Amino acid sequence: MANLISLDSIKPVARAETMREALESGGCSSASCGSSDGPADMDPAVWAKVKDHPCYSEEAHHYFARMHVAVAPACNIQCNYCNRKYDCANESRPGVVSEKLTPEQAMRKVIAVANEVPQLSVLGIAGPGDACYDWRKTKATFDQIAQQIPDIKLCLSTNGLALPEHVDEIARMNIDHVTITINMIDPEIGAKIYPWIFHNHRRYEGVEASQILHERQMLGLEMLAARNILVKVNSVMIPGVNDQHLLEVNRVVKAKGAFLHNIMPLISDPAHGTHYGLTGQRGPRALELKALQDRLADGTKLMRHCRQCRADAVGLLGEDRGQEFNLDLLPEEVAYDPSKRDAYREIVAVELGEHQTHKKGAEAGLAAVDAAPAVLVAIATKGGGRINQHFGHASEFQVFEASPEGISFVGHRKVDQYCQGGWGEDATLEGMIAALEGIDVVLCAKIGDCPKDSLAAAGIAVSDAWPHAWIESGIAAWYLATYRAELRLSA
Amino acid sequence: MAYKIVASQCTVCGACEFECPNVAIRMKGEMYLIDPKKCTECADQFDTPQCAAVCPVPKTCIPA
Numbered sequence: 001m002a003n004l005i006s007l008d009s010i011k012p013v014a015r016a017e018t019m020r021e022a023l024e025s026g027g028c029s030s031a032s033c034g035s036s037d038g039p040a041d042m043d044p045a046v047w048a049k050v051k052d053h054p055c056y057s058e059e060a061h062h063y064f065a066r067m068h069v070a071v072a073p074a075c076n077i078q079c080n081y082c083n084r085k086y087d088c089a090n091e092s093r094p095g096v097v098s099e100k101l102t103p104e105q106a107m108r109k110v111i112a113v114a115n116e117v118p119q120l121s122v123l124g125i126a127g128p129g130d131a132c133y134d135w136r137k138t139k140a141t142f143d144q145i146a147q148q149i150p151d152i153k154l155c156l157s158t159n160g161l162a163l164p165e166h167v168d169e170i171a172r173m174n175i176d177h178v179t180i181t182i183n184m185i186d187p188e189i190g191a192k193i194y195p196w197i198f199h200n201h202r203r204y205e206g207v208e209a210s211q212i213l214h215e216r217q218m219l220g221l222e223m224l225a226a227r228n229i230l231v232k233v234n235s236v237m238i239p240g241v242n243d244q245h246l247l248e249v250n251r252v253v254k255a256k257g258a259f260l261h262n263i264m265p266l267i268s269d270p271a272h273g274t275h276y277g278l279t280g281q282r283g284p285r286a287l288e289l290k291a292l293q294d295r296l297a298d299g300t301k302l303m304r305h306c307r308q309c310r311a312d313a314v315g316l317l318g319e320d321r322g323q324e325f326n327l328d329l330l331p332e333e334v335a336y337d338p339s340k341r342d343a344y345r346e347i348v349a350v351e352l353g354e355h356q357t358h359k360k361g362a363e364a365g366l367a368a369v370d371a372a373p374a375v376l377v378a379i380a381t382k383g384g385g386r387i388n389q390h391f392g393h394a395s396e397f398q399v400f401e402a403s404p405e406g407i408s409f410v411g412h413r414k415v416d417q418y419c420q421g422g423w424g425e426d427a428t429l430e431g432m433i434a435a436l437e438g439i440d441v442v443l444c445a446k447i448g449d450c451p452k453d454s455l456a457a458a459g460i461a462v463s464d465a466w467p468h469a470w471i472e473s474g475i476a477a478w479y480l481a482t483y484r485a486e487l488r489l490s491a
Numbered sequence: 492m493a494y495k496i497v498a499s500q501c502t503v504c505g506a507c508e509f510e511c512p513n514v515a516i517r518m519k520g521e522m523y524l525i526d527p528k529k530c531t532e533c534a535d536q537f538d539t540p541q542c543a544a545v546c547p548v549p550k551t552c553i554p555a
Contacts, residue, residue: 073502073503073504073505074504074505074506074509074545075504075506075547076506076545078547084502084504084547084548085502085548100503128504129504133506134505134506134509198506198510198544198545201510201537201541201544202537202538202539202544203539203544203545
């Protein structure tokens with residue numbers, strides 16, 4: 001059974017050393033060796049599975065891209081956060097219906113993307129609908145694509161109800177990543193989330209429905225873990241319904257072999273027409289989400305970089321190039337050309353080495369500061385692990401916590417882009433400042449004077465002094481400049 | 492004795508086609524249609540018509 005591994009432990013800096021040690025000591029081929037959660041007990045085979053997967057590795061999400069194809073639209077349960085007239089609000093943001101594809105159309109799209117987006121490493125089937133329930137289409141799609149692009153990683157997302165009957169086939173098809181959405185382990189709470197399920201040719205409602213769903217989810221999770229398939233558990237945090245309960249869910253899924261636990265905020269808006277949206281159920285605020293993540297027994301064993309991407313998203317996390325690859329824009333015949341993806345992989349290998357060196361240097365610098373606070377730093381980045389985006393062009397910020405203990409990634413904040421065609425909008429700036437609640441400083445490649453003053457008035461520092469620096473180097477430079485100076489003043 | 496699909500509400504997810512024990516549902520153009528000659532309303536097969544039981548939108552698979 002795979003251990004639940006912390007995201008920190010799957011960063012290569014720790015990994016390279018521990019992997020070498022493991023190899024020198026004769027190695028260990030079992031995922032269950034070692035005590036619990038440290039990098040030391042991460043099997044090199046597991047590392048190989050996560051190192052290029054942007055959803056499973058925080059490190060990889062700076063460099064590698066995923067794409068989703070919406071080939072499996074049928075679903076066997078109803079969730080109160082989902083309106084099936086739009087995309088599923090859980091695995092994809094609602095509001096715009098994805099382009100539904102046949103397996104053949106999906107293959108054309110994947111090949112076109114692989115030829116144009118060298119970062120592509122993962123293909124996922126994640127709704128709308130359920131990849132395990134609508135299995136024939138999921139399987140046909142994966143089979144065709146695996147033949148054409150053998151090195152692409154396959155993953156799927158499911159509510160778990162129809163999962164157990166497909167686990168053996170999932171293993172045979174080399175799908176090494178499965179996401180199960182588990183919002184409860186108590187059917188009484190489940191009854192407030194799932195109005196009905198369809199199982200064994202009939203519809204079940206209420207507590208009975210959630211009891212069956214719960215049993216199938218646990219069985220599926222255990223069966224996957226027993227086959228060393230990495231399982232990510234997604235949980236939708238619904239304030240007042242399951243927020244406290246997720247502590248218990250975390251404990252149980254971890255014990256049953258989940259690799260990562262991803263707590264996602266409920267997306268709820270009356271305009272989406274979901275039950276929760278129409279009944280005024282609110283989603284959590286960014287700080288409430290972080291507070292829950294911090295309370296979970298081992299905070300770092302959470303995925304904090306999830307962007308709740310659309311079911312037909314294409315690109316790095318936080319970026320969606322899906323519209324560029326709509327079917328009507330694609331040629332009828334496309335042939336796979338691996339050259340761009342291969343070249344990109346070589347560059348990433350070099351970049352990653354350099355990034356790790358700078359990261360280590362940055363953390364060593366911070367460790368030299370005594371008695372300084374932990375701060376939240378928001379970074380404007382286009383990817384690649386660098387501070388490389390103009391403040392006004394950011395549609396999200398990556399958030400890091402920095403203290404003398406080190407620098408860790410804690411999440412992201414989505415904002416409306418401030419700068420449209422060279423002009424900043426004051427109303428957008430207000431929304432941005434609200435989205436940056438609790439942030440101490442923003443680091444970006446460039447920022448104008450006006451937004452800088454507004455941020456300062458809201459108590460948020462901002463700096464563009466380190467454009468294109470590695471994120472950790474920029475954070476360390478700002479931190480040292482700020483707190484060394486303060487220490488000198490107070491001395 | 493047959494069911495029909497209310498096209499204006501259908502999300503075209505295909506769950507009904509998947510569940511129909513009589514292969515009475517197929518895609519025609521952009522929509523799913525129930526063939527009234529093949530539909531039995533699942534009588535003698537299941538307690539309730541399968542298309543209506545799995546359909547995510549209320550009152551969309553209904554008696555014709």
